[in-house]
C-alpha cells in the first residue's frame with residue numbers, strides 16, 4: 001500500500017474508497033493504530049479521572065475558546081501588537097501561498113540554505129517543505145516522528161504521533177538506509193542515531209521554524225509544547241526564528257493558558273503537563289545568553305475566517321489539535337490517518353479539510369468517513385460537536401448537488417414513495433418479493449446490487465411478508481370481534497418471531 005502524500009485536492013474524495021480498502025487490508029497498520037490509540041485513550045481517561053471535575057474543565061475550555069473566536073479581531077490585534085512591541089515582525093497571510101512567499105522572502109533576505117523545523121501542522125497544511133525544496137532550501141524535520149516520515153517521504157498520519165503506523169523495524173530500515181550502516185530495531189539505538197544526526201542541524205540551521213500551540217494575547221508570548229525538546233532547540237539555537245500559526249490559536253491571558261495547557265496535555269497524551277512548555281516573547285534581548293537575533297510571526301488565515309459567523313461551523317475554530325477525537329473514532333482507529341488524504345485526519349480532519357479548502361465536491365467526501373457515533377464529541381476537551389457538523393456537511397454537499405446521480409435518483413424515489421401511502425405500500429410489497437429469493441430464515445445474508453455493502457459484515461433482517469400495519473389493523477378488527485382469540489393469536493405470532501435466528505457466519509444488523 002502506498003502511503004505517500006496525497007494532499008492534492010483532487011485525490012481526497014476520489015481516492016477515499018481505494019485508500020480505505022488498502023488500509024483495511026493492511027493488518028499491521030490496523031493493529032499499530034488501534035494499539036497506540038488505545039494506549040492514548042487509556043492514558044487520557046486516567047489523567048482526567050485523577051484531575052477531577054473534568055466536565056467543569058471542559059466547559060471552561062469551551063468558554064475560553066468561544067470567547068476568543070467570537071472576539072478574534074480584538075485578540076489578534078492585541079497579540080500582534082504585543083509581539084511587535086517585544087521586537088518580533090508580524091505578517092498576516094490570507095492564503096497558504098502568501099504564507100509560503102512570506103517565508104521565502106525572509107529566507108532570501110538571510111540567504112538561508114538550511115531550515116530546522118519543529119513540529120508544525122500549519123506548515124504541513126501549506127506544503128512548505130515541498131516549496132522550500134523547489135527553491136533549493138533544505139528543510140529538516142527535527143521532531144522524531146516527523147523526521148521518520150520525512151525519510152519515508154510520507155505525511156503525518158496522526159496529529160501528535162505522526163508516525164503512528166510505523167514499527168521499530170521499519171524505522172531501523174529507514175535510518176540504516178540513511179546512514180549507510182545497519183541499525184538494530186531497538187528504541188535506544190534508533191533514538192540515539194536520530195539525536196546525534198539532528199544535533200548538527202540545530203547548530204547549522206540558518207532558520208528555525210516552529211508552529212505555535214497558543215499565542216497569549218496579553219503579552220505576545222508564543223507558547224510551544226513538546227515532549228522531545230526539539231522545539232526549544234529550534235527556537236533558540238538558529239539565528240532566526242520563524243513561527244507559523246493558524247489565526248485562531250490564541251488565549252487572552254496566562255490564566256486561560258493554564259486551563260488550555262491542562263486540557264491539551266491530558267487529552268493528547270494523558271500527561272499532567274507536556275515535558276517542555278516554552279513561552280517565547282520576542283527575539284534575544286541585549287544581555288540575554290540565548291535566543292534568535294530575529295523573530296518572525298506568520299499568522300495564517302487560509303479558509304479559517306470564512307467560518308467566522310457561521311452558526312454551525314464557527315466552533316471548528318475552537319480546536320486545540322489534541323487528537324483525542326482521532327483516538328476515540330472507530331473509523332480512524334481502523335484505517336489510520338493517510339486514508340483521509342489530508343494532513344488533518346480523523347473526525348476533526350473530516351470537518352476541517354472541506355471547510356478550509358472550501359471544497360465540498362472532493363474534500364466533502366470526508367464527511368462520510370464517520371459512523372456519527374459521537375465518540376469524538378465525548379472525547380473533545382473543548383466540546384466541539386463534530387458529529388453534528390459532519391451531518392451538516394453532508395447536507396451541504398447534497399444541497400450543492402455534489403452527490404452521485406444514482407444516489408440522487410434513489411433518494412428522490414424514496415421521497416416520492418414515502419410521500420404517498422399507496423405508492424409506499426406498493427414499494428414495500430415489491431421490495432419483499434424482489435428480496436425473497438435472497439432471504440434465508442428471515443435474514444438477508446447477501447443482498448443484491450448496491451445493497452451488497454450492507455450485508456458484507458452483517459445479516460440484514462428480511463422485510464416481513466405481511467407488513468406490521470396490515471397485521472395491526474387486522475388485530476384491531478379481530479379484537480373487537482373476538483377479544484380472547486385475537487390476543488392468543490398475537491402471542492403465538494410473537495413467540496414465533498422470537499424463535500427466528502440469523503444464519504451462522506455473520507451478525508445481526510445493528
Ligand code: SF4
Pocket residue numbers: 318319320321322323324325326348376379380381382383384386
Ligand atoms: S476537535 Fe477536539 S478532540 Fe479533536 S483535535 Fe480538536 S480539540 Fe482535540
